[in-house]
Amino acid sequence: MIPWKLVPRYLRAHPLRSFLTLGSLTVAVFLLCFLYSVVTALNAGVASSSSSRVIVQSAVSLYVNLPLSYQPKIEAVEGVVETCKWQWFGGIYQDRSNFFAQFAVDHETLLTTYPEIEMIEGSDEEFQRLRTGCIIGKNLAQRFPELGVGKTLPLLGAIFPRAGGEAWEFQIAGIYESNSANVDNNTMFFHFDYLEESMDTGTVIADPGVGLFVVRLEEGTKTEDVQRSIDNEFSAGPQRVQTTTEAEFQRQFVTMLGSVPTLMGSIGGAVLFAILLAVINTMMMAARERTQDFGILKALGFQDRAAACLLVAEALLLSVAGGILGVGIAKVTAPIFQQVMGTTVPGYDVTSHTATVALIIAIGVGAIASLVPAWQAARLRPIQAFRAEG
Secondary structure, three states: OOOOOHHHHHHHHOHHHHHHHHHHHHHHHHHHHHHHHHHHHHHHHHHOOOOOEEEEEEOOOOOOOEOOOHHHHHHOOOOEEEEEEEEEOOEEOOOHHHOOEEEEEOOOOHHHHOOOEEEEEEOHHHHHHOOOEEEEEHHHHHHOOOOOOOOEEEEEEOOOOEHHHOOEEEEEEEEEEEOOOOOOOOEEEEEHHHHHHHHHOOOEOOOOOEOEEEEEEOOOOOHHHHHHHHHHHOOOOOOOEEEEEHHHHHHHHHHOOOOHHHHHHHHHHHHHHHHHHHHHHHHHHHHHHOHHHHHHHHHOOOOHHHHHHHHHHHHHHHHHHHHHHHHHHHHHHHHHHHHHOOOOOOOOOOOHHHHHHHHHHHHHHHHHHHHHHHHHHHHOOHHHHHHHHO
């Protein structure tokens, strides 16, 4: 028999210490959820990449444009269904702090190349029809409520400035939602033809070409063969290319941010170690203060495991409560972080898997922290307890 009613009484005996320990656990679990969610979001684009697409970019650098004349040659390679040009635009909406991704693309092939993109407002037909038409992700529309279907989106060109410093004006033809993490919902797409015409007429002074080609392959085509054929086609120049799978391209893009997953893992490990030491210290103090109580329990006939179980239950109650609060805060604040980090870490979300892992870690911290004090309490003899107290 174990007097479980003593556990809440013990916690109330030192309310400030219990509160601080609970708060530390809550903050630690919240940070673990946040860090794990960032790493998961960064890796989600790699994991969800399509095997039916490859990316063709300059072998020198992603920042070196490819000639537009490469497109028909790529489409002539066996196994290629269609291509879609992608050119980073880098415009400014109202203020530099309002950063979001913008790409000039082949509007005719964007949605067929990326079937995971679904129009939820407006229409693809309108996007195809409007020369200055664009589509924006649903998160972008939520971030800027003034941007809706039929509205004008003005952008100041940083890479592609217009003569006289005038703003580019785009007509929002639709709002899309992507059901895959490899295409985020914070991006704006517009006609590459509009950008090309502006450069041809001298309205915009910029280097010609395109940043990369996204290539859709026939079903059943061996990706490696297509990659090799495209690379060989341009091996003699004028601009050598590097053809990679979409997953590899996403992985390279993540590494451009540095060793973020490693850094996040290191920080998470440090947080976990620090909170483990804090909880161990709390339980050691609790065990020392209750030495006489445990001696009385054993003198009254309670088994050795009663004292040990009380300490373990106290630690687990604190860790479970801290874990639930930490996960709850992480869940509640997830939409805020989605808005703040939507452009740099698209797809941020505290998933059920993340919440479960965090709770298991919290419970593990409580269990480990109580092991030594519980073992000492179990070995304690009543006469030793009374002598220690005296």
